[in-house]
Amino acid sequence: MTESEVDKDGQVGTDLLAGVDLKTTEDIEVPKLLIDQVIGQERSVEVIKKAAKQSRHVMLIGTPGTGKSMLGSSMAELLPKEELQDTLAYPNAEDKNNPKIRVVPRGKGKEIVDAQKQEVRKRIQMRNTFLMFTFFLIMGMGVIYAFQDGEIKVEYIFWSIIAAAVVLLVFRWMMPKEEAMMPKLLVNNAGHETAPFVDATGSHSGALLGDVRHDPYQSGGLETPAHDRVEAGAIHKAHKGVLFIDEINTLRVESQQNLLTAMQEKEYAITGQSERSAGAMVKTDPVPCDFVMIAAGNLDAVAGMHPALRSRIKGYGYEIYMKDSMDDTVENRKKLIRFIAQEVRKDKKIPHFDTSGVKEVIREARRRSGRKGHLTLILRDLGGLVRVAGDIAHAEGAKYTTGEHVIKAKAMAKSVEQQLADEYLEHKKDYQLFKTEGVEVGRVNGLAVMGDSGVMLPIIAEVTPAQIERGRTGNSNW
Numbered sequence: 001m002t003e004s005e006v007d008k009d010g011q012v013g014t015d016l017l018a019g020v021d022l023k024t025t026e027d028i029e030v031p032k033l034l035i036d037q038v039i040g041q042e043r044s045v046e047v048i049k050k051a052a053k054q055s056r057h058v059m060l061i062g063t064p065g066t067g068k069s070m071l072g073s074s075m076a077e078l079l080p081k082e083e084l085q086d087t088l089a090y091p092n093a094e095d096k097n098n099p100k101i102r103v104v105p106r107g108k109g110k111e112i113v114d115a116q117k118q119e120v121r122k123r124i125q126m127r128n129t130f131l132m133f134t135f136f137l138i139m140g141m142g143v144i145y146a147f148q149d150g151e152i153k154v155e156y157i158f159w160s161i162i163a164a165a166v167v168l169l170v171f172r173w174m175m176p177k178e179e180a181m182m183p184k185l186l187v188n189n190a191g192h193e194t195a196p197f198v199d200a201t202g203s204h205s206g207a208l209l210g211d212v213r214h215d216p217y218q219s220g221g222l223e224t225p226a227h228d229r230v231e232a233g234a235i236h237k238a239h240k241g242v243l244f245i246d247e248i249n250t251l252r253v254e255s256q257q258n259l260l261t262a263m264q265e266k267e268y269a270i271t272g273q274s275e276r277s278a279g280a281m282v283k284t285d286p287v288p289c290d291f292v293m294i295a296a297g298n299l300d301a302v303a304g305m306h307p308a309l310r311s312r313i314k315g316y317g318y319e320i321y322m323k324d325s326m327d328d329t330v331e332n333r334k335k336l337i338r339f340i341a342q343e344v345r346k347d348k349k350i351p352h353f354d355t356s357g358v359k360e361v362i363r364e365a366r367r368r369s370g371r372k373g374h375l376t377l378i379l380r381d382l383g384g385l386v387r388v389a390g391d392i393a394h395a396e397g398a399k400y401t402t403g404e405h406v407i408k409a410k411a412m413a414k415s416v417e418q419q420l421a422d423e424y425l426e427h428k429k430d431y432q433l434f435k436t437e438g439v440e441v442g443r444v445n446g447l448a449v450m451g452d453s454g455v456m457l458p459i460i461a462e463v464t465p466a467q468i469e470r471g472r473t474g475n476s477n478w
C-alpha cells in the first residue's frame with residue numbers, strides 16, 4: 001500500500017491493520033539495543049548516533065513523553081565502554097585539605113581499594129595482637145610480684161591492671177591510623193556493561209558538581225580525613241558517558257555557569273559547596289569529567305537557558321526538535337505494533353495483544369494525534385493505555401489483551417479534562433435541550449471539541465424571532 005492510499009482515509013480507516021500481517025504481538029521481535037526501539041523519531045536517532053560517534057553534546061526539545069530520556073540512555077549504550085575509568089581520592093601528606101586524585105582503568109579502582117583494605121586489616125590485626133601481648137605482659141608481671149613473698153599482695157595486681165590500661169590507651173593514641181590512609185573510590189565503573197547514563201535533572205549544586213561533607217569533629221583524633229569526605233558529583237560520575245539534564249532552565253544560573261566550565265575544561269575540582277561547612281576549606285586536584293551532555297526540555301527550556309551554555313551546545317553539538325506525530329503509513333503502523341510488543345515485554349506482567357487489541361490502540365493513536373492521517377508519538381501516554389488494558393486483561397485471566405480490554409481501559413484511564421467533560425455532559429442532559437427524535441424547524445444539533453482531550457460536547461443552535469428591529473428575519477442564538 002502506498003502513502004497516498006493511506007491518506008484517502010476511508011478505505012484504510014475501516015481496516016486499521018490494512019497491510020500488516022499479524023496474529024498477536026507475541027510474535028513480534030523487539031530489537032536489543034535501546035536506540036533501535038525508539039519509534040518515529042528517525043532524525044533524532046540519526047543525530048544521536050552521529051553525536052555518540054563524535055562525542056558531541058545534544059539538546060532535545062519537545063513534548064513530554066516523546067522519548068527524550070529514552071534517547072539519552074540509548075546514547076550511553078552507543079558510547080565505547082572500553083574507555084571507562086575509575087577515580088580515586090588519596091590523602092595528601094603535605095596539605096591535608098588538598099586530596100590527591102588518581103585515575104585508573106575501569107575496574108581497577110575497586111581492586112586497589114579492596115587490596116588496601118586487606119592490607120589494613122592485616123596491620124590492624126598485628127597491632128591488636130601486639131597491644132594484647134603488652135597488656136597481658138604487664139598484668140602478668142604484677143601477678144608474679146604479688147605472689148613473690150608468700151603472702152598475696154592484691155594491690156600489686158590492681159596497679160598492674162591500671163598500668164596496662166594506660167599503656168594500651170597511649171599506644172592506641174600514638175599509633176598511626178591505618179584506616180585514614182585508605183583511598184576513597186569516587187567513581188566506580190566496575191561491572192558496568194555500558195557507559196554511564198547519569199540523570200542530573202533538578203540536582204542542587206553539590207549533587208551536580210561534587211561536594212565535601214562537613215566534619216563536626218575537626219581535630220582531637222576524631223576527625224574524618226578530608227579525602228574521605230569528598231563526594232563525586234553527577235558530572236564526574238558521567239565521565240566518558242552521558243550527563244542528562246531535563247528542564248535545564250530550572251538549574252540555577254551559577255550551576256549552569258559551572259557546568260559550562262566543566263564542559264570546557266573536561267575536569268573539575270571538587271570543593272565543599274556550603275560556605276559555612278568545614279568542607280569549604282577542602283579542594284581536590286582536578287577530577288576528570290569528560291562527558292557528553294544531553295539537555296532536554298520544552299521550548300521554555302531554550303528561553304531560560306544560560307546563553308553561553310546554549311551557544312556551547314550549538315557550536316559543539318546538535319539541537320533537535322522531537323516530533324509529536326508521524327504519518328499514518330503501513331510502515332509506521334508496524335512500528336506502533338512493535339511499540340505495543342515492547343511495552344508488554346517491558347512490563348512483564350501483562351498479556352500480549354491480539355489483533356483486535358492492536359487495532360484499538362492504533363485507532364487511539366490516530367485519534368490522539370489530533371491530525372488527519374497521523375499517529376501520535378506521545379508514546380508515554382499511549383504506553384499507559386497499553387498497561388491499563390493489559391492489567392484489565394490480566395485481572396480477567398485472559399490469555400490475550402483484546403479490543404474490549406482497550407476500550408474498557410480508555411474509560412478507566414481518562415484524563416482530568418475528559419472526566420470534567422463527562423460531568424458537564426451529565427449536567428447538560430438534565431435540561432434536555434436536545435431533541436434526538438422527530439423534526440423541528442429552526443433547531444440545529446452540533447458538536448464541539450473540548451480542549452485537547454478530543455471529547456465531543458453536544459451544542460445546539462436555535463433560530464428565534466428578532467426582538468428589536470422589524471423586517472429582519474431573526475438571529476441565531478446559542
Ligand SMILES: Nc1ncnc2c1ncn2[C@@H]1O[C@H](COP(=O)(O)OP(=O)(O)OP(=O)(O)O)[C@@H](O)[C@H]1O
Nearest residue numbers: 037038039063064065066067068069070379380383
Ligand atoms: N519514540 C519512542 N519510541 C518508543 N518508546 C517511546 C518513545 N517515546 C516514549 N516512549 C515510551 O515512553 C516512555 C517515556 O518516555 P521518556 O521518558 O523518554 O519521555 P521524555 O520525552 O523524556 O518525557 P519527559 O519530558 O516527561 O521526561 C519510554 O520509557 C518508552 O517506553
Ligand SMILES: [Mg+2]
Nearest residue numbers: 068069070246
Ligand atoms: Mg524524561
